[in-house]
Structure formats: C-alpha cells, structure tokens
Amino acid sequence: MTMYKLDMDTPIGVLEIVGTDTEVVSILFPDRDAHVYLCHSDTPVALQQCAKQMEEYFNGQRWDFSFPYRHEGTAFQSQVWNALKGVPFAKTGTYQSLAEEIGNVKAVRAVGSANGRNKLSIVIPCHRIIGSNGTLTGYAGGLWRKEWLLRHEQNVAQSRAYPGSGEPN
Structure with missing residues (x-):
C-alpha cells in the first residue's frame, strides 16, 4: 500500500498529513520549519480535503471534520479514541472522565497512554483532555500547542461563527 505525505503551514507550525489513496492515517506536528512534502498531481484527494478542512479549522470556520480517515490501534485504544471524539469543541475532559465514559474507571493511566498514542491530532481531539x-498535561505536539488549540477553540466558540455559542450565525 502506497503512503502519501502532505505538509501544511498552521499558526503553530508545520502539520504533516499522511495517508493512503483513500484515507488519512496520521496528522502530526513534525517539529520542522520547512515543508518537505508538497501537494502534487498524485496527492490523494483525502489528504487534500484534510488540508483544506484543517485550514478552515485554524481560520475558525470548522469545528468538526468530514474527510475520510482511519485510526489504527488496539481495541482499547480505539475505544478511548472514539470516546475522545465525544468531547465537544471548545470544551475539555479529563483522563478520569474518559475512563468513566468507556466504563473502566480504574483505567485512568491506560486512557492517558492511549490518548498519547493518538496519531490524528485535532481530529481526534486529545488536546481537549486535561488533568483532574x-x-x-502531556501533548505529543507540545504543551504550548495544546494551550494554543484550547484557546483558539474558546475564541471561536465565543464568536458568532460557532453554532454551539448559542448565538445566531
């Protein structure tokens, strides 16, 4: 299976999108300043859609994602990642609340470990999980990015652009 990569600029650094012909499997911050992977004629549509939707997210115009993606992990990790998707835009949860959500209150550390192995940054919103x-607490992209993402979402939610703000668009 051929894997493709695409870099994009964001306000918090280069974001590297990795995927197949049909879906995205990784969205991570590679901690480099320069683009290595540019968009070409053979860049799959899924990666291009991801980049477009990420740009909309960073511009405050998108709060959920519809491009095709797949997360790869154990059954437990998938359970945690699916629960993460339930943490609303501009809100936060805790490792404890995630453990409760999946019905395993004693699995707080395992939940933290699964959270840290999430390869679909922002889409599976592990940045929304904070300490009790x-x-x-930990974020693979760095705590400064986590702080920026949380502040960004709160600013968008307080604006008229976010439907969850309770105000008309």
Missing part, C-alpha cells in the same frame, strides 16, 4: 486538577 485543571492543569494542562
């Missing part, structure tokens, strides 16, 4: 005491 309200502090920011």
Whole structure:
C-alpha cells in the first residue's frame, strides 16, 4: 500500500498529513520549519480535503471534520479514541472522565497512554483532555500547542461563527 505525505503551514507550525489513496492515517506536528512534502498531481484527494478542512479549522470556520480517515490501534485504544471524539469543541475532559465514559474507571493511566498514542491530532481531539486538577498535561505536539488549540477553540466558540455559542450565525 502506497503512503502519501502532505505538509501544511498552521499558526503553530508545520502539520504533516499522511495517508493512503483513500484515507488519512496520521496528522502530526513534525517539529520542522520547512515543508518537505508538497501537494502534487498524485496527492490523494483525502489528504487534500484534510488540508483544506484543517485550514478552515485554524481560520475558525470548522469545528468538526468530514474527510475520510482511519485510526489504527488496539481495541482499547480505539475505544478511548472514539470516546475522545465525544468531547465537544471548545470544551475539555479529563483522563478520569474518559475512563468513566468507556466504563473502566480504574483505567485512568491506560486512557492517558492511549490518548498519547493518538496519531490524528485535532481530529481526534486529545488536546481537549486535561488533568483532574485543571492543569494542562502531556501533548505529543507540545504543551504550548495544546494551550494554543484550547484557546483558539474558546475564541471561536465565543464568536458568532460557532453554532454551539448559542448565538445566531
């Protein structure tokens, strides 16, 4: 199976999108300043759709995603990642609340581990998970990015652009 890569600029650094002919399998911050993977005529539509929707997200015009993607992991990791998708835009949850959500209250550390192995940054919103005491805790992209993403979502939610703000568009 051929894998394709596409880099895009974001306000918090280069984002690397990886996928197949039909779906995205990874969206991560590679911690490099330069684009290595540019869009070409053979770049799959799924990767191009992902880049477009990410751009809309960073511009405050999108709060959920519809491009085709697949997360790869154990059954437990998939369970955690599916629960993560239930954390609403501009809101936060805790590792404890995720453990409760999946029906395994003693699995807080395992939930944290699964959260850290998420390869679909922003789409599977692991940045919305904070410590039980309200502090920011680990994020593969760096805590400064996590803080930026949370602040960005709160700003969008407070604007008239986000339907969850309770105000008309």
